[in-house]
Amino acid sequence: MAGANTKDIKRRIKSVESTMQITKAMELVASSKLRKAKERVETARPFFTMLYDTMRDAAISNRDFSSAYVAKREVKKSAFVVIAGDRGLAGGYNANVLKYATQLMEGKNALVIPIGKKVGEYFSRRGYExxxxxxxxxEGLYLEDAYDIAQMLTAMYRAGKIDEIRIVYTKFVSMLTQTPDDLKALPLNFSEELTEKPAAKETLYDPSMVEVLDVVVPQYVGGLIYGAVTESFASEQGARRTAMEAASDNADTMISDLNLKFNRARQAAITQELTEIVSGANALQ
Incomplete structure (x- = not known):
């Protein structure tokens, strides 16, 4: 009985050690990807900040709402660009952003543009369009892909097929902190800036502000999408690294506990054998 018990424990130790090797490898891969993802986020942010400032100034100049991108309209259908991961084992990364997106869509006629395999699987099972x-x-989405999505969405917006565009993603705060967030890409809404910025200092656009917006807005939306993708990818790698590090630590703790149980079981087996030998010798006497 004791021998069988020690064999089971040894088998369990080997199993946990194999799992620990996998989690350690995944932690190293996630750390490597995280470094590159952080560099991409830091490189992309200044461009999108400048793009945002340009769009704000253009919207402020269009106080008469002559552009379709600035004009207010009744929201009958909303397009949601939802960004999540392509695979699991990243803690609550996918679940958190998908739950957040579902809450935003509640009570709305929602059209979903999924980025990430988990998004398509999640919303197709729930009957979303x-x-x-x-x-x-x-992971394989690049800047030109973001611009393609933006061209498609802005064309639908101008045609009146959708009335707003929102981007749902995970904001990368640090390696330990990632928070679900959303951006309202269209219609352009800079109400705070419109009230704070003086009307006297306005920019002149040639040939016209409306034509400039028609060219710049798709790039602006594409920039927002790409920026959100870079933030989300960095968040995914940070969450996966944290999850795999925790899994490796738990596996190490389990191995220590199992080694302690193995030593106790082996000691009990040795004690039992000695007791049986002594008992047998006493019986022969």
Whole structure:
């Protein structure tokens, strides 16, 4: 009985050690990807900040709401660009952003543009309308892909097929902190800046502000999408690294506990054998 028990424990130790090797490897891969993802976020942020400032100034100049991108309209249908991961084992990363997106869509006629395999799987199972699954891999999405999505969405917006565009993603705060967030890409709404900024200092656009917006807005929306993708990818790697580090620590603790149980079981087996030998010798006497 004791021998069988020690064999089971040894088998369990080997199993946990194998799992620990996998989690350690995944932690190292996630750490490597996280470094590159952080560099991409830091490189992209200044461009998108400048783009945001340009769009704000253009919206302030269009006080008569002559542009379709600035004009207010009744929201009958909303397009949600939802960004999550392509795979699991990243703690609560996917679950948190998908739950957040579902809450935003509640009570709305929502059209979903999924970026990330988990998004397509999640919303297709729940009966949401998916416009396209062409860009379902978040890791392989580049700037030109973001611009393609933006061109498609802005064309639908101008045609009146959708009335607002929102981007749901995970904001990268630090390696330990990632928070779900959303951006309202269209219609352009800079109400605070419109009240704070003086009307006397306005920019002149040639040939006209409306034509400039028609060219710049798709790039602006594409920039927002790409920026959100970089933030989300860095968040995913940070969450996966944290999850795999915790899993490795738990596996190490389990191995220590199992080694202690193994030593106790082996000591008990040795004690039992000695007792049986002594008992047998006493019986022969």
């Amino acid at each position: 998916l416009h396209t699954e062409k860009y379902h891999e978040a």
